[in-house]
Amino acid sequence: MLVLLAFIIVFHITSAALLFIATIDNAWWVGEEFFADIWRVCVNNTNCTEINDSYHEYATLQAVQATMILSTILCCIAFLIFVLQLFRLKQGERFVLTSIIQLMSCLCVMIAASIYTDRRKDLHEQNSEFYSPTSEGRYGYAFILAWVAFAFTFISGIMYLILRKRK
Known part of the structure; x- marks a missing residue:
């Protein structure tokens, strides 16, 4: 049981680490001359512009920012609740509250990555008429980490739902 508990932790x-990296790192959309994330766009590795009200997709990126931050916070809260429940729950009870919060974290990261995917596809179609340095690119590793974090949070949420406290 101790090995299973260590594996789950x-x-x-x-x-949580994957969520932190995906939220903070500047590699959601990359190209040869630029890299972009949900916070800023950098061209030629020196000219970085913060995404603000003047950016045409600001509202969409705010939704992605908010859901990624919420996902990270919920994942951390789920871990704290798991540790508390580990010592407070009676033998044989399930970690349902931890599971619910972890699955909410999973939902938030899925929403963020889905919105970003949809908006990036729309931007690529719109920019085919007008040249933009950020139109030619590919998804970066932070974007991929967000999807991997989705899978990890989903699996851990299900594990908590199944897990019972035993001796």
């Missing part, structure tokens, strides 16, 4: 911490 490491899996949860890995999920």
Whole structure:
């Protein structure tokens, strides 16, 4: 049981680390001359512009920012509740509250990555008429980490739902 508990803790911490990296790092959309994330766009590795009200997709990126931050916070809260429930729950009870919060984290990261995917596709179609340095690119590793974090949070949410406290 101790090995299973250690595995679950490491899996949860890995999920949280993936969420932190995906939220903070500047590699959601990359090209040869630029890289962009949900916070800023950098051209030629020196000219970085913060995404603000003047950016044409600001409202959409705010939704992505908010859901990624909420996902990270919920993942951390789920871990704290798991640790509290580990010592407070009676033997044989399930970690339902931890599971619910972790699955909400999973939903938030899925929403963020889905919105970003949809808006990036729309931007690519719109920019085919007008040249933009950020129109030619590909999804970066932080975007991929967001989808991996989605899978990890989903799996850990299901594990918590199944897990019972035993001796």
